[in-house]
Amino acid sequence: MTESLLIANQLNKSYLSAAGVQQDVLHDLSFSVDKGEFVAIMGPSGSGKSTLLNILSTLMAPTSGTVTINGKDIWQLSDKEVSKFRGQDMGFIFQNYNLIDSLTVQENISLPLTLQKAGAKKIKQAVKKVAQMLHIEEYLNKYPSELSGGQQQRVGAARALVHNPALIFGDEPTGALDSENAREMMNYLTTINANEGISIIMVTHDAFSASFASRILFLTDGQITKTINRDNQPREVFYQQVLSELGNFN
Numbered sequence: 082m083t084e085s086l087l088i089a090n091q092l093n094k095s096y097l098s099a100a101g102v103q104q105d106v107l108h109d110l111s112f113s114v115d116k117g118e119f120v121a122i123m124g125p126s127g128s129g130k131s132t133l134l135n136i137l138s139t140l141m142a143p144t145s146g147t148v149t150i151n152g153k154d155i156w157q158l159s160d161k162e163v164s165k166f167r168g169q170d171m172g173f174i175f176q177n178y179n180l181i182d183s184l185t186v187q188e189n190i191s192l193p194l195t196l197q198k199a200g201a202k203k204i205k206q207a208v209k210k211v212a213q214m215l216h217i218e219e220y221l222n223k224y225p226s227e228l229s230g231g232q233q234q235r236v237g238a239a240r241a242l243v244h245n246p247a248l249i250f251g252d253e254p255t256g257a258l259d260s261e262n263a264r265e266m267m268n269y270l271t272t273i274n275a276n277e278g279i280s281i282i283m284v285t286h287d288a289f290s291a292s293f294a295s296r297i298l299f300l301t302d303g304q305i306t307k308t309i310n311r312d313n314q315p316r317e318v319f320y321q322q323v324l325s326e327l328g329n330f331n
């Protein structure tokens with residue numbers, strides 16, 4: 082039986098502009114993600130994708146509604162518990178990598194474990210494992226500014242994974258990559274999803290990247306207006322389905 086890892090229930094989010102005007106961005110949005118699932122979120126610009134991802138990943142509070150991860154209502158946790166949860170159970174891959182320029186690649190990747198105060202031996206082993214998997218071993222002693230965009234993005238992915246999280250959040254993880262590096266990143270995410278059972282929730286504009294997911298949620302004006310499942314379809318066939326769904330938005 083599949084088990085829910087994350088349950089979003091009746092999420093609403095409103096922003097108040099500087100002029101005091103309220104903008105309702107998410108409307109009674111509910112869905113769940115099973116353990117080991119790979120879910121993509123697509124939708125037009127301004128439909129609320131990043132807002133939703135920020136709420137799911139504890140970075141922003143909803144105006145109302147709940148997010149439960151591994152049976153815990155994340156907004157009922159203390160700040161300390163949220164930080165611990167974020168540090169241990171979640172990994173983040175962003176479009177702009179968010180690497181720290183003054184730290185080496187090795188130190189950047191180590192960060193989640195350093196923050197957990199893990200021992201030096203454990204850190205070294207974990208960094209070696211992810212660096213091998215992502216083919217970045219030879220860059221460990223370099224600084225981010227010495228690497229290409231694709232290499233930096235792989236370092237960002239290694240940092241998202243080094244602490245063996247249950248759940249990875251991606252915000253346009255292939256946004257800054259050329260098509261070859263995007264394919265490599267998606268193959269890599271598919272591998273860790275299949276082999277390590279890590280769940281992935283990813284926001285993307287890109288039909289190619291989304292076609293690697295097992296389920297795609299389409300957001301329009303802060304509501305899920307369509308869900309499509311890959312089921313047993315080859316990725317190439319699912320890709321055509323994604324393209325035709327996107328055509329409906331235009």
Ligand SMILES: Nc1ncnc2c1ncn2[C@@H]1O[C@H](COP(=O)(O)OP(=O)(O)OP(=O)(O)O)[C@@H](O)[C@H]1O
Pocket residue numbers: 096097098104106124125126127128129130131132133
């Ligand atoms: N911090 C904020 N304060 C006020 N309004 C915001 C804030 N963040 C987002 N918005 C507004 O909420 C709406 C949804 O924004 P959001 O970034 O979630 O959409 P998105 O679907 O991720 O868009 P894009 O694809 O362009 O990144 C937009 O109209 C945006 O202007």
